[in-house]
Amino acid sequence: xxxxxxxxxxxxxxxxxxxxxxxxxxxxxxxxxxxxxxxxxxxxxxxxxxxxxxxxxxxxxxxxxxxxxxxxxxxxxxxxxxxxxxxxxxxxxxxxxxxxxxxxxxxxxxxxxxxxxxxxxxxxxxxxxxxxxxxxxxxxxxxxxxxxxxxxxxxxxxxxxxxxxxxxxxxxxxxxxxxxxxxxxxxxxxxxxxxxxxxxxxxxxxxxxxxxxxxxxxxxxxxxxxxxxxxxxxxxxxxxxxxxxxxxxxxxxxxxxxxxxxxxxxxxxxxxxxxxxxxxxxxxxxxxxxxxxxxxxxxxxxxxxxxxxxxxxxxxxxxxxxxxxxxxxxxxxxxxxxxxxxxxxxxxxxxxxxxxxxxxxxxxxxxxxxxxxxxxxxxxxxxxxxxxxxxxxxxxxxxxxxxxxxxxxxxxxxxxxxxxxxxxxxxxxxxxxxxxxxxxxxxxxxxxxxxxxxxxxxxxxxxxxxxxxxxxxxxxxxxxxxxxxxxxxxxxxxxxxxxxxxxxxxxxxxxxxxxxxxxxxxxxxxxxxxxxxxxxxxxxxxxxxxxxxxxxxxxxxxxxxxxxxxxxxxxxxxxxxxxxxxxxxxxxxxxxxxxxxxxxxxxxxxxxxxxxxxxxxxxxxxxxxxxxxxxxxxxxxxxxxxxxxxxxxxxxxxxxxxxx
Numbered sequence: 001x002x003x004x005x006x007x008x009x010x011x012x013x014x015x016x017x018x019x020x021x022x023x024x025x026x027x028x029x030x031x032x033x034x035x036x037x038x039x040x041x042x043x044x045x046x047x048x049x050x051x052x053x054x055x056x057x058x059x060x061x062x063x064x065x066x067x068x069x070x071x072x073x074x075x076x077x078x079x080x081x082x083x084x085x086x087x088x089x090x091x092x093x094x095x096x097x098x099x100x101x102x103x104x105x106x107x108x109x110x111x112x113x114x115x116x117x118x119x120x121x122x123x124x125x126x127x128x129x130x131x132x133x134x135x136x137x138x139x140x141x142x143x144x145x146x147x148x149x150x151x152x153x154x155x156x157x158x159x160x161x162x163x164x165x166x167x168x169x170x171x172x173x174x175x176x177x178x179x180x181x182x183x184x185x186x187x188x189x190x191x192x193x194x195x196x197x198x199x200x201x202x203x204x205x206x207x208x209x210x211x212x213x214x215x216x217x218x219x220x221x222x223x224x225x226x227x228x229x230x231x232x233x234x235x236x237x238x239x240x241x242x243x244x245x246x247x248x249x250x251x252x253x254x255x256x257x258x259x260x261x262x263x264x265x266x267x268x269x270x271x272x273x274x275x276x277x278x279x280x281x282x283x284x285x286x287x288x289x290x291x292x293x294x295x296x297x298x299x300x301x302x303x304x305x306x307x308x309x310x311x312x313x314x315x316x317x318x319x320x321x322x323x324x325x326x327x328x329x330x331x332x333x334x335x336x337x338x339x340x341x342x343x344x345x346x347x348x349x350x351x352x353x354x355x356x357x358x359x360x361x362x363x364x365x366x367x368x369x370x371x372x373x374x375x376x377x378x379x380x381x382x383x384x385x386x387x388x389x390x391x392x393x394x395x396x397x398x399x400x401x402x403x404x405x406x407x408x409x410x411x412x413x414x415x416x417x418x419x420x421x422x423x424x425x426x427x428x429x430x431x432x433x434x435x436x437x438x439x440x441x442x443x444x445x446x447x448x449x450x451x452x453x454x455x456x457x458x459x460x461x462x463x464x465x466x467x468x469x470x471x472x473x474x475x476x477x478x479x480x481x482x483x484x485x486x487x488x489x490x491x492x493x494x495x496x497x498x499x500x501x502x503x504x505x506x507x508x509x510x511x512x513x514x515x516x517x518x519x520x521x522x523x524x525x526x527x528x529x530x531x532x533x534x535x536x537x538x539x540x541x542x543x544x545x546x547x548x549x550x551x552x553x554x555x556x557x558x559x560x561x562x563x564x565x566x567x568x569x570x571x572x573x574x575x576x577x578x579x580x581x582x583x584x585x586x587x588x589x590x591x592x593x594x595x596x597x598x599x600x601x602x603x604x605x606x607x608x609x610x611x612x613x614x615x616x617x618x619x620x621x622x623x624x625x626x627x628x629x630x631x632x633x634x635x636x637x638x639x640x641x642x643x644x645x646x647x648x649x650x651x652x653x654x655x656x657x658x659x660x
């Protein structure tokens with residue numbers, strides 16, 4: 001007997017309609033019960049899978065914990081990307097390198113330029129027997145020794161900064177120039193040893209064969225200094241004018257990179273600029289010492305030292321524009337776009353500033369010569385007043401032309417009135433043909449100003465003096481006319497003819513004038529009669545200020561052109577080879593650069609003042625211990641001429657009454 005479920009029995013006892021509803025309820029309950037059973041099955045399967053996953057995760061964690069040291073070592077051993085740049089907060093890596101590099105280069109220019117004329121002064125004193133030249137050379141060398149260690153210090157700081165901030169660039173340059181690094185280190189060692197022997201052996205080698213050996217040491221000092229200058233120049237010029245380096249030995253690759261198109265133009269330009277910088281800084285030193293002189297002896301000495309410093313500065317300043325022209329010509333030949341960036345792009349306004357600085361330098365140098373004529377040579381004020389005024393007018397007119405820009409910064413209304421950015425009248429003075437002409441004329445005027453100072457107080461006695469003077473006047477007049485004609489003619493010929501032929505001819509004409517008139521004047525003065533003795537220590541205070549102004553102008557000029565040469569590479573570390581990918585891959589704006597140039601000039605002046613103050617502390621102590629108010633009888637003859645005889649112990653009454 002089958003026993004039916006209670007739900008089935010109850011279903012039979014119900015009515016047909018109710019039976020259908022009850023059947024549907026039973027089916028719903030069965031489906032729910034079935035779904036619950038399936039859910040339990042799925043839950044059981046999920047629990048099993050979660051347990052397996054947890055087991056696998058635990059095993060993985062265990063393996064990771066066991067292998068953690070090996071993984072850490074593997075991570076440490078993994079190669080990292082090399083660092084290309086580093087920066088310093090607030091000041092910026094480029095600004096810091098800019099300041100330190102500029103100070104190092106200015107100090108190096110002074111240290112490399114001073115030995116040249118210190119050695120020449122020692123030779124003049126040895127040949128003439130005048131101990132004052134030897135004393136002057138020793139004082140120049142004293143300034144050199146005081147600056148030498150500071151220059152090396154800033155060079156070391158610059159090296160560390162370059163390696164730290166630009167490791168990728170320095171690694172590339174080291175790979176190419178490493179042999180020259182070794183040569184540079186050797187040159188630095190022998191330069192240091194020679195300088196110590198030259199300075200500390202000055203008094204011990206003062207006579208006889210010892211003096212000859214001391215002069216030979218001075219020659220070696222200049223030779224080593226020259227090579228110390230040209231070796232780093234190759235590193236800097238390679239960045240601006242790189243060449244293709246073929247495979248070969250390390251020395252062959254270094255030599256190929258060294259001999260790049262702008263290496264020798266920069267060498268010559270920097271050599272002359274170092275002489276100019278050293279001469280004017282020594283002149284400024286003499287001017288300050290002259291202004292603070294306590295005795296007449298000091299006034300005599302530092303008045304003469306200021307004259308020698310100004311003479312050396314002018315001697316280097318005359319050929320310096322020609323060396324700069326050669327450098328720019330080589331830059332154009334190497335890469336025309338770089339030349340256009342310098343002379344026709346946003347950097348072209350720097351050359352307007354350059355014209356202003358050079359013009360002030362020419363005016364200051366000539367002004368010092370004119371003060372020397374009117375104050376050191378009694379009775380010459382009326383005789384030379386008209387020539388001085390004529391030369392002043394010519395210099396000012398030439399400076400005005402040189403400072404005229406090619407395109408003017410004008411408002412829209414001003415440009416509409418002018419018909420463009422070029423002035424209808426002054427626009428013709430903004431091109432290179434006019435600027436080359438006036439720069440050559442300024443060199444000629446400055447040269448003749450020096451010749452006039454040289455001949456002041458002399459009367460020619462040679463029988464051929466009239467013919468020689470007529471020849472010199474004719475050469476000077478024809479040269480000035482030729483320079484002007486070539487300058488005007490340059491407006492009507494193609495640029496390639498003007499650059500390759502006319503500009504170089506103007507330079508050649510001016511050099512010919514200097515090489516012709518200088519020896520003729522020297523021959524005339526050998527037999528000339530002295531009509532008025534040159535008296536030292538009578539210059540007014542403004543002469544000392546003029547010497548300081550000249551030094552500041554030279555420093556500003558060197559900072560200006562250093563920025564121009566570096567910015568001509570625009571966004572390249574090595575032009576066309578290694579691109580600058582740092583955050584400073586742009587050329588600084590002119591206003592920003594001018595502020596940094598002024599800062600560098602101020603820092604350098606303060607640094608040099610401190611070095612010279614330390615160097616002269618011993619002299620001040622000796623002067624305080626010596627007798628005050630001692631007067632040295634006699635006047636010191638000029639370096640390029642002057643009276644060979646000394647003044648007597650008597651002082652002219654007019655000199656005593658003359659205000660200083």
